[in-house]
Amino acid sequence: MLPNNPIHSILSGDYPRSKALSVALVIVLVSLAFAPFLFPGSQPLNVAAKICVFVILVASYDLLLGYTGIVSFAHTMFYGIGGYGVAIAMYNFNAGWGALGLGVLAALVLAMLLALLIGLFSLRVRAIFFAMITLAVASAFAILASQLNEITGGEDGRSYRIPEMLRPAFRLFDEPVLGVMINGRILTYYLIFFAALILFLLALRVVNSPFGRVLQAIRENDFRAEALGYRVVVYRSIANCLSAGMATLAGVLMALWLRYTGPDTTLSFAIMIDILLMVVIGGMGTLYGAVLGATIFILAQNYLQVLMGQFSGMLEAAGIPLLPGLFHADRWLLWLGILFVLSVYFFPVGIVGKLRQMKS
Amino acid sequence: MTAVAATTETVSLPKVKTDWLPALLVPILAVAALPLVGSFSTWVTLTVAALAMGMMIFLMASGLTLVFGLMDVLNFGHGVFISFGAYVSLMVLGPLAGWVESPNIWLNIGVLLACIVVAMLVTGALGYAFERVVIRPVYGQHLKQILITMGGMIVAEQMIHVIWGASPIPLRLPEGLRGAIVVGEAAMEKYRVIAVVLGLLVFGLMHLLLNRTKIGLLIRAGVENAEMVEALGYRIRRLFVGVFIAGSALAGLGGVLWAFYRQTLTAGMGMEVNVLIFIVIIIGGLGSIGGCFVGALLVALVANYTGFLAPKLALGSSILLMVLILLWRPQGLYPVAKR
Amino acid sequence: MKDAILRLDGVHTHIGQYHILHGIDLVVPRGQLTMLLGRNGAGKTTTLRTIMGLWQASKGHVHFDGRDITKLSTPDIAQAGIAYVPENMGIFADLTVRENMILAARNGEIDPKRLKWIFGLFPALEKFWSLAAGTLSGGQKQMLAIARAIVEPRELLLIDEPTKGLAPAIIMNMIQAFRELKSTGATILLVEQNFMAARLLGDSVAVMDDGRVVHRGAMAELAEDTTLQQKLLGLSMDAHQ
Numbered sequence: 001m002l003p004n005n006p007i008h009s010i011l012s013g014d015y016p017r018s019k020a021l022s023v024a025l026v027i028v029l030v031s032l033a034f035a036p037f038l039f040p041g042s043q044p045l046n047v048a049a050k051i052c053v054f055v056i057l058v059a060s061y062d063l064l065l066g067y068t069g070i071v072s073f074a075h076t077m078f079y080g081i082g083g084y085g086v087a088i089a090m091y092n093f094n095a096g097w098g099a100l101g102l103g104v105l106a107a108l109v110l111a112m113l114l115a116l117l118i119g120l121f122s123l124r125v126r127a128i129f130f131a132m133i134t135l136a137v138a139s140a141f142a143i144l145a146s147q148l149n150e151i152t153g154g155e156d157g158r159s160y161r162i163p164e165m166l167r168p169a170f171r172l173f174d175e176p177v178l179g180v181m182i183n184g185r186i187l188t189y190y191l192i193f194f195a196a197l198i199l200f201l202l203a204l205r206v207v208n209s210p211f212g213r214v215l216q217a218i219r220e221n222d223f224r225a226e227a228l229g230y231r232v233v234v235y236r237s238i239a240n241c242l243s244a245g246m247a248t249l250a251g252v253l254m255a256l257w258l259r260y261t262g263p264d265t266t267l268s269f270a271i272m273i274d275i276l277l278m279v280v281i282g283g284m285g286t287l288y289g290a291v292l293g294a295t296i297f298i299l300a301q302n303y304l305q306v307l308m309g310q311f312s313g314m315l316e317a318a319g320i321p322l323l324p325g326l327f328h329a330d331r332w333l334l335w336l337g338i339l340f341v342l343s344v345y346f347f348p349v350g351i352v353g354k355l356r357q358m359k360s
Numbered sequence: 361m362t363a364v365a366a367t368t369e370t371v372s373l374p375k376v377k378t379d380w381l382p383a384l385l386v387p388i389l390a391v392a393a394l395p396l397v398g399s400f401s402t403w404v405t406l407t408v409a410a411l412a413m414g415m416m417i418f419l420m421a422s423g424l425t426l427v428f429g430l431m432d433v434l435n436f437g438h439g440v441f442i443s444f445g446a447y448v449s450l451m452v453l454g455p456l457a458g459w460v461e462s463p464n465i466w467l468n469i470g471v472l473l474a475c476i477v478v479a480m481l482v483t484g485a486l487g488y489a490f491e492r493v494v495i496r497p498v499y500g501q502h503l504k505q506i507l508i509t510m511g512g513m514i515v516a517e518q519m520i521h522v523i524w525g526a527s528p529i530p531l532r533l534p535e536g537l538r539g540a541i542v543v544g545e546a547a548m549e550k551y552r553v554i555a556v557v558l559g560l561l562v563f564g565l566m567h568l569l570l571n572r573t574k575i576g577l578l579i580r581a582g583v584e585n586a587e588m589v590e591a592l593g594y595r596i597r598r599l600f601v602g603v604f605i606a607g608s609a610l611a612g613l614g615g616v617l618w619a620f621y622r623q624t625l626t627a628g629m630g631m632e633v634n635v636l637i638f639i640v641i642i643i644g645g646l647g648s649i650g651g652c653f654v655g656a657l658l659v660a661l662v663a664n665y666t667g668f669l670a671p672k673l674a675l676g677s678s679i680l681l682m683v684l685i686l687l688w689r690p691q692g693l694y695p696v697a698k699r
Numbered sequence: 700m701k702d703a704i705l706r707l708d709g710v711h712t713h714i715g716q717y718h719i720l721h722g723i724d725l726v727v728p729r730g731q732l733t734m735l736l737g738r739n740g741a742g743k744t745t746t747l748r749t750i751m752g753l754w755q756a757s758k759g760h761v762h763f764d765g766r767d768i769t770k771l772s773t774p775d776i777a778q779a780g781i782a783y784v785p786e787n788m789g790i791f792a793d794l795t796v797r798e799n800m801i802l803a804a805r806n807g808e809i810d811p812k813r814l815k816w817i818f819g820l821f822p823a824l825e826k827f828w829s830l831a832a833g834t835l836s837g838g839q840k841q842m843l844a845i846a847r848a849i850v851e852p853r854e855l856l857l858i859d860e861p862t863k864g865l866a867p868a869i870i871m872n873m874i875q876a877f878r879e880l881k882s883t884g885a886t887i888l889l890v891e892q893n894f895m896a897a898r899l900l901g902d903s904v905a906v907m908d909d910g911r912v913v914h915r916g917a918m919a920e921l922a923e924d925t926t927l928q929q930k931l932l933g934l935s936m937d938a939h940q
């Protein structure tokens with residue numbers, strides 16, 4: 001395709017490069033774009049919104065892991081900062097757009113500042129410090145958030161009202177459109193969808209810019225990149241800030257959707273693991289991987305986890321020992337962990353990588 | 361030949377200097393906390409608790425720091441050995457329940473030792489398997505190492521849920537080890553004193569091993585420059601596997617002590633301590649045993665004093681300590697001379 | 700020609716995705732000091748590391764003492780009788796001079812007669828015997844690195860730029876020590892940037908450029924031929940001092 005073609009500039013010249021992948025991406029895009037009409041009901045819309053948010057969260061994480069080659073365990077912290085930014089603003093001030101904007105802004109500033117500090121501090125010494133220090137800082141942050149009752153609501157978190165337009169009771173039109181009443185819920189969904197779309201395309205732009213290419217050079221051989229005159233620490237720190245900023249926005253979107261923010265929905269280590277798994281399953285080092293990884297994972301989480309629980313129940317009814325424990329719905333994480341380890345070993349290119357290999 | 365002699369003769373003898381300053385931080389910190397805590401007896405209780413905690417953290421962290429130093433392997437799943445060590449003591453405590461409640465102090469100590477021995481054997485074996493299955497395929501690949509070991513950690517934690525159930529299990533200290541020794545106004549819990557003694561003992565043994573034996577010499581050399589040790593004709597891989605097993609066993613030992621200290625077992629305990637351990641080995645200087653010891657004591661002291669003065673800031677204070685120390689010495693308290 | 704203790708046939712080495720050595724042919728005759736010259740980045744260090752098994756040759760063969768060592772691990776190669784002094788000297792800075800030396804002795808004990816001889820070559824080592832090696836000066840560290848390689852007699856010594864960063868007077872000492880070492884019949888493959896040192900010490904010479912051996916011959920021959928030097932090493936006349 002020609003470089004001045006609009007699709008080229010929208011995708012920043014980074015094509016899926018595989019027919020199957022293109023088809024999959026288009027299906028996801030169309031399904032998400034028309035989710036309220038295609039899959040009516042609150043549960044499917046919930047899943048669709050979650051997918052949108054996690055595409056951004058995972059893409060921003062891939063910016064670090066896949067493109068820059070550094071492992072962070074603080075991604076949920078930034079996600080949480082976004083969530084709490086909304087929660088604290090909405091809870092303490094009137095639930096208007098101004099307060100929301102203020103909350104988002106404060107969250108972004110805090111997150112990026114924190115990211116910059118952590119980056120400059122730990123990446124300066126050795127990249128491997130970064131993984132340990134982010135883990136420590138994120139744990140401390142999670143504990144702090146659950147203890148500062150007056151500000152964050154502690155373990156219980158905060159429920160709050162969001163701007164009027166986004167509330168379920170709001171009606172945009174008096175009549176249903178295509179058989180669906182356009183209420184505040186659907187407006188919120190579209191706010192999330194378009195925000196996610198724009199953020200995703202922006203991320204695509206970043207990784208395909210000269211800056212993105214330097215990041216990849218650093219990932220391949222930081223020693224050589226430094227020898228070529230690139231300040232590795234600076235590049236990595238900037239990537240860390242961008243990634244943190246994006247994760248914060250993902251947290252904001254999630255907070256708007258849930259109208260609730262608490263430690264379990266934002267800061268828990270389980271979410272960090274979900275993110276890791278989505279990146280690896282989708283394919284590290286390609287943002288399209290984030291789309292597929294998040295979509296598949298969240299669908300599985302919402303529908304397969306239930307099936308697993310039923311399977312366990314069946315085993316138990318059949319009187320088989322030990323196995324029911326293994327398949328109990330609470331052991332979801334066990335299977336994710338196993339899947340994760342196996343994917344890192346045997347499937348490091350992820351789905352996107354596999355699809356692209358199939359083509360060639 | 362004589363020319364060689366002539367020029368080098370003029371060089372003056374460099375001074376032998378041991379770097380005591382980081383080690384001195386421990387007593388300095390303890391003394392500085394006294395006026396803040398206010399009461400002397402409370403201070404003694406806190407300090408003994410901190411020393412006990414520090415020893416346990418040291419035991420758990422020592423293997424990790426050496427493994428990292430030797431082969432550049434950062435095991436995010438180290439906490440597995442801590443949790444398993446702790447849970448494995450249940451296998452001993454079941455059959456030996458009589459010894460736990462017995463008024464005979466020797467039986468009490470016996471059951472503790474039995475827990476320790478079994479836990480160390482099991483975690484040592486587990487370490488051997490973990491090294492083979494999880495770590496060996498990803499040598500030299502930091503990114504995958506972090507991901508894989510973290511994945512291994514999650515799986516192991518979940519397996520604990522499957523085997524021993526998801527709810528916390530209370531753990532009773534053997535009868536004779538409960539309660540406190542009271543000296544004047546200050547109360548020191550017996551078990552904590554035992555933990556301190558045990559920790560010192562292991563530290564002493566480790567010190568002897570590292571400084572008085574050929575294996576120790578190889579380990580110290582390998583931590584600095586593994587490649588050169590190989591170029592001198594030694595198989596560093598074997599050494600590494602040995603250290604990994606020993607480190608896992610020590611983590612298991614630490615796990616048992618830690619579990620009795622908290623008197624509950626939770627599958628997540630390994631992961632929780634892992635965070636502290638990372639802070640400790642970074643503070644100490646990756647690969648340094650001495651640094652690890654001092655770092656563990658510092659972290660424990662700070663955690664206990666802040667836990668008393670401002671409970672909400674306990675973990676935050678450890679991070680603050682780390683930040684301050686790294687600002688002072690970016691490579692940690694006792695950096696290992698790396699190539 | 701005397702029999703070769705080490706020979707490289709068409710050795711290629713890749714570091715990551717970079718192709719560094721492009722078919723090295725090299726012969727080190729027994730009992731001689733062979734110089735390996737070449738400008739910065741020519742691949743000298745990579746060649747030594749490949750011989751030691753620290754990089755794997757992707758093609759070609761390394762034969763040592765009639766044995767194919769291409770696929771052996773580094774410890775096995777060392778045990779076959781090759782000692783290596785890397786460019787960065789590989790000193791264990793936190794260990795004492797004594798501990799550094801003991802590590803190089805196979806059974807953990809140093810023959811006292813040999814130690815005395817080494818102290819004769821490098822008296823500084825005796826003086827700083829129980830100090831941390833990290834406290835030594837650059838020159839003393841280099842001496843320790845070489846001493847460590849000769850704690851016990853080895854079939855072959857690979858030494859990478861021993862005069863790097865040393866003062867001229869110390870370089871003279873170093874040359875003196877190598878002469879002494881040669882007189883014991885040791886076989887040495889020596890990488891050098893200092894042409895003066897090379898000329899004084901070398902029996903035979905190989906010159907590398909861009910991952911290939913571009914010249915092989917007797918050192919004396921190259922030492923005479925300034926145009927060849929100019930061509931191979933880009934040396935100007937003043938480098939001869």
Ligand SMILES: Nc1ncnc2c1ncn2[C@@H]1O[C@H](COP(=O)(O)OP(=O)(O)OP(=O)(O)O)[C@@H](O)[C@H]1O
Pocket residue numbers: 714715717719737738739740741742743744745746786892
């Ligand atoms: N770890 C590495 N990764 C990538 N390239 C490397 C690495 N080590 C060396 N090289 C490259 O291999 C080439 C040969 O390097 P080598 O160190 O063997 O040269 P040399 O002849 O020893 O140079 P010098 O005289 O400067 O020591 C150089 O171009 C260098 O950049």
Ligand SMILES: [Mg+2]
Pocket residue numbers: 743744745786859
């Ligand atoms: Mg070199």
